[in-house]
Amino acid sequence: MTVQTSARESYRPPYQVTNSAETILRFPFPFPEDSYMYSMNVEPHIRSGPVAAMHNTFDIDEHYVAECAEKARILQEDPKRCIVQPHMRAAEWDFVELAMSSLSDQYPQHFSLRREGQDWHWVNRLLGYEQSFVFGDATTLPLPPFEYMARQMQGDFTLHDQREDDLWMDGGMVTAQADWSLKFDLGMSFRQWHAPVPKAAEMGVFDRGLRFLLMLQHEKPVRRLNWTMTINPRLDTSPENFMVWGPDRASVTPDNVADKVHLRVELQTLYRLPRSNAILFSIRCYLMPLRDIMRVPKWRRRLHRVLRDLDPTLSSYKGLDLYRQTVVDFLAPYDDGAPLSSGIQPEVVQLEKALAPAA
Amino acid sequence: MIVSSQLPFAPLVLDASGVRHLYVRDTADCPLPDGCGAVMPEIWTVVSDATVMADAREGEVLLRSVTALLERLAGRLARERVGLRLYGAGGASFLSRVAIVADAAGLATGEVLLAPPRDTARRVVCVHCDTLNDGVQADTVRCLGCGTTLFVREHYSRGLGAYMGVGEPEILLQAMEAAARHG
Ligand code: HEM
Numbered sequence: 001m002t003v004q005t006s007a008r009e010s011y012r013p014p015y016q017v018t019n020s021a022e023t024i025l026r027f028p029f030p031f032p033e034d035s036y037m038y039s040m041n042v043e044p045h046i047r048s049g050p051v052a053a054m055h056n057t058f059d060i061d062e063h064y065v066a067e068c069a070e071k072a073r074i075l076q077e078d079p080k081r082c083i084v085q086p087h088m089r090a091a092e093w094d095f096v097e098l099a100m101s102s103l104s105d106q107y108p109q110h111f112s113l114r115r116e117g118q119d120w121h122w123v124n125r126l127l128g129y130e131q132s133f134v135f136g137d138a139t140t141l142p143l144p145p146f147e148y149m150a151r152q153m154q155g156d157f158t159l160h161d162q163r164e165d166d167l168w169m170d171g172g173m174v175t176a177q178a179d180w181s182l183k184f185d186l187g188m189s190f191r192q193w194h195a196p197v198p199k200a201a202e203m204g205v206f207d208r209g210l211r212f213l214l215m216l217q218h219e220k221p222v223r224r225l226n227w228t229m230t231i232n233p234r235l236d237t238s239p240e241n242f243m244v245w246g247p248d249r250a251s252v253t254p255d256n257v258a259d260k261v262h263l264r265v266e267l268q269t270l271y272r273l274p275r276s277n278a279i280l281f282s283i284r285c286y287l288m289p290l291r292d293i294m295r296v297p298k299w300r301r302r303l304h305r306v307l308r309d310l311d312p313t314l315s316s317y318k319g320l321d322l323y324r325q326t327v328v329d330f331l332a333p334y335d336d337g338a339p340l341s342s343g344i345q346p347e348v349v350q351l352e353k354a355l356a357p358a359a
Numbered sequence: 360m361i362v363s364s365q366l367p368f369a370p371l372v373l374d375a376s377g378v379r380h381l382y383v384r385d386t387a388d389c390p391l392p393d394g395c396g397a398v399m400p401e402i403w404t405v406v407s408d409a410t411v412m413a414d415a416r417e418g419e420v421l422l423r424s425v426t427a428l429l430e431r432l433a434g435r436l437a438r439e440r441v442g443l444r445l446y447g448a449g450g451a452s453f454l455s456r457v458a459i460v461a462d463a464a465g466l467a468t469g470e471v472l473l474a475p476p477r478d479t480a481r482r483v484v485c486v487h488c489d490t491l492n493d494g495v496q497a498d499t500v501r502c503l504g505c506g507t508t509l510f511v512r513e514h515y516s517r518g519l520g521a522y523m524g525v526g527e528p529e530i531l532l533q534a535m536e537a538a539a540r541h542g
Binding site for chain 1: 363364462467468484486487489507512513514515516517518519523525526527528530531533534535538
């Protein structure tokens with residue numbers, strides 16, 4: 001994946017984010033079937049899969065520099081986006097090790113790590129950082145270990161202590177979330193932080209999900225996709241700033257729908273951390289405007305079907321009610337009803353030309 | 360399964376597996392836990408009266424305010440050992456604050472028992488500015504801190520002892536109203 005080394009992009013007004021053909025084709029489109037309902041959609045996070053975004057432990061793409069810059073800006077505006085409880089110190093170092101070793105293994109052109117006993121030397125060429133430190137000694141890093149490393153990665157991260165047969169929200173850095181708040185959920189159990197989600201609890205999804213995660217093993221990470229929609233390419237759709245971005249939901253018209261409405265996909269990966277026995281939850285967010293999705297015939301047809309038939313309870317929980325019909329009306333002329341292959345793979349190696357408006 | 364993040368309220372029954380029992384309440388009207396008799400809990404009661412003395416010899420300790428009770432509770436729990444059962448009864452706001460003090464002292468699930476609250480007044484924290492708005496009766500409240508009209512989400516944080524309050528931009532309220540009118 002080519003990575004731009006300067007941050008010309010902007011995730012706030014005036015918005016300026018563009019996706020290359022490569023980025024569009026590697027997008028983790030979230031719908032394997034023509035209809036969508038919550039399910040226990042968890043699979044091993046192995047280094048392969050139907051789209052390239054899944055092929056690395058932590059995915060780095062062309063938006064890396066811009067996303068790290070946006071994250072730094074949000075943290076400076078609102079320091080409570082990063083909180084780690086004191087008993088999670090061991091998990092912080094586990095995270096540093098997992099992140100530095102997998103990034104330097106899988107992207108040696110961008111990152112390198114030299115380890116001599118506890119003396120480590122880290123180089124991040126994309127952000128221009130170089131740091132010698134003693135692993136396990138927080139005084140040798142310019143920031144607390146989890147914060148130091150999470151700032152150098154795309155996406156959000158949360159840390160979960162495991163006790164009383166439950167997982168606890170005991171730390172994290174959350175700047176690109178789909179309408180939930182770390183400072184509010186801090187200290188909650190798995191079922192407590194999921195309380196606002198409709199339907200899934202009655203379906204047994206959370207019972208099964210928690211039971212599965214309690215047995216998660218070191219070096220056997222798992223992944224799942226979650227999705228919603230966002231107006232404008234905005235990473236920070238937090239409740240903290242809802243008064244700032246919420247009005248966008250009323251701004252969608254048939255004329256601007258293709259550029260304004262984004263499918264927001266979270267590639268969520270989960271890791272058992274070896275020393276602390278904590279769980280790391282990584283939420284890697286991808287924003288893809290309808291205009292780009294339109295260039296993959298399978299994806300535009302399937303998106304039409306899923307949104308047209310979406311359960312109203314999910315639609316309203318995800319905040320789509322004000323513009324979902326506009327999106328469905330826009331997509332409908334491009335869906336001929338032909339059967340589509342199951343799975344999320346695009347089924348093309350080249351994108352169609354950007355579409356002219358429907359006749 | 361529990362689908363709520365609210366405090367686990369249940370009618371109070373003396374828990375025989377406890378070794379020591381402490382019952383705190385924000386008024387004298389709250390009844391004793393079921394099962395009191397042979398075993399009696401220590402009782403702490405808020406009486407809102409600046410002349411009472413917190414004298415333990417009377418069997419019931421009278422406290423001048425909720426704040427006084429919670430401070431005393433924090434000190435007491437810091438010295439407690441395994442085997443204590445803490446019972447709480449009163450208003451929702453009082454119970455939220457009891458849970459915070461108990462959690463801070465490291466009491467485990469099962470060591471804290473809370474009666475269904477007497478009232479529905481809720482504590483609501485503004486997610487935009489962190490101000491705590493106490494005694495909220497309705498589903499909306501004008502935030503004391505930033506003036507936003509907060510809608511109370513059915514999401515409770517035991518750590519903050521409050522529900523989440525989130526504003527709704529005016530233009531969304533209008534659009535939703537218009538959509539509702541046009542079916
Ligand atoms: C440690 C692991 C996990 C964390 C930290 C986590 C966190 C969250 C959070 C913060 C929310 C938003 C809730 C809100 O509205 O406030 C959420 C939603 C949700 N979670 Fe999880 N989750 C985890 C694991 C899982 C698993 C294993 C499943 C299912 C197998 C799952 C299923 C869901 C679903 C279905 C939603 C609703 C999403 C939507 O409709 O947009 N979660 N999760």
